Amino acid sequence: MSFDRKKFSITKNYIQKGPARSGQAIQTVAFIVAHDTGNPGSTASGNRDYFNYTQPSASAHTFIDDGTIMEMIPLREKAWHVRYNVKTDNQRFGKDANHAAIGVELCYGGNIDFKEAYKRYVWYHAYLCKKFGLNPQTDIVAHATLDPSRRTDPHNALNQYGIAFDDFIRDVTRELKEIPAKNKENNSVQEVPTDVKQIRIKDVKEIRIEGLHTYGSPNWEDKTGPIVEENYIFTVKRKLIVDDYPMYQLISGWYITAAEKYVEIYKKGK
Incomplete structure (x- = not known):
């Protein structure tokens, strides 16, 4: 079975250019950084509007809640989602995350239905792997892994619902290949x-x-x-x-x- 590209829709509503969106191009997408917002209850559209109007010197490409997958920065442009003065991204991938990685934020908490948000979060990571030829086993990294002294995401959100990061990677792999969770012989x-x-x-x-x-x-x-x-x-x-x-x-x-x-x-x- 092939990956279902039409399982969920993607909303592309890009923010204006400014400190949060430079318009600089990513030459090659080499990996994905998985984040959570750290702001329980904030929605995908709410985050998009915040970055559009406030224009902080930080951003991510995509925010995902229980009803919306919101791309607010084009995937071929840089976003500022990992600190420059951490070196784990360069050591692990040979590239700086802001120059070569897609940043994906999970919205959770408050009135957000986590189960529905998580389904979209998993699917979207699989979608990116399919789009850019990435391996979820090696090319998806947690923000916490890159900046462990300051960040705990997305473990912070996932763990609240009983999901480990390894579970998330397995779910992305299943989604990408559409392998039923209870049929491991089907690879x-x-x-x-x-x-x-x-x-x-x-x-x-x-x-x-x-x-x-x-x-x-x-x-x-x-x-x-x-x-x-x-x-x-x-x-x-x-x-x-x-x-x-x-x-x-x-x-x-x-x-x-x-x-x-x-x-x-x-x-x-x-």
Whole structure:
């Protein structure tokens, strides 16, 4: 089944140019930053009007509540949704978030029906992944991850309703592929030729802090394998494409991402 682009409508009501909207272009959309407003009860249209008329030196591309997905800055323009003097975005993605990422805000609390808002929030992240060729497993990051000393979003909102950030990423992945939540055998797996014999886990800050998941089966949701650390070397049994994303099966029986962002080909003496 293919992604349903028409499941929800998107309202495009762009704010005027000013401190909140510079009009500067994003050259390449490389990832998505998931936010919440931190302002319970504020709506998508209310936030749009605030940024339009108040013009603070901050913004996001899209605000989502229980009835509206509001794009207030064009997706090919920069928005100011992550502080410049934090470096996690550069370390993790090689780019500054304001120059290469879409910022998406979840409206919650007050009279907002969270269930309906969350459905739209999940769908819209899947829509962006489809539109820009992104992998929700690796290319959606929480604002709190990029600026942990100051921000707790979107965990702040999600956790109030019993949803962990990993749950959210799984929901986006299901939405993108339309895999029924109770049918994990329904994913797409294809073996592809490879000359790779061994791989090494890259020494990047994200892995040094959190480690890298391995999987018990060729399924991105099956995070039952051990978490591995940077510079570990593994022998490859075969290469797969799992739901359109590359994965290695290791000789140990575990599975691991084949994304070049996290693993590299290893040859002795190099």
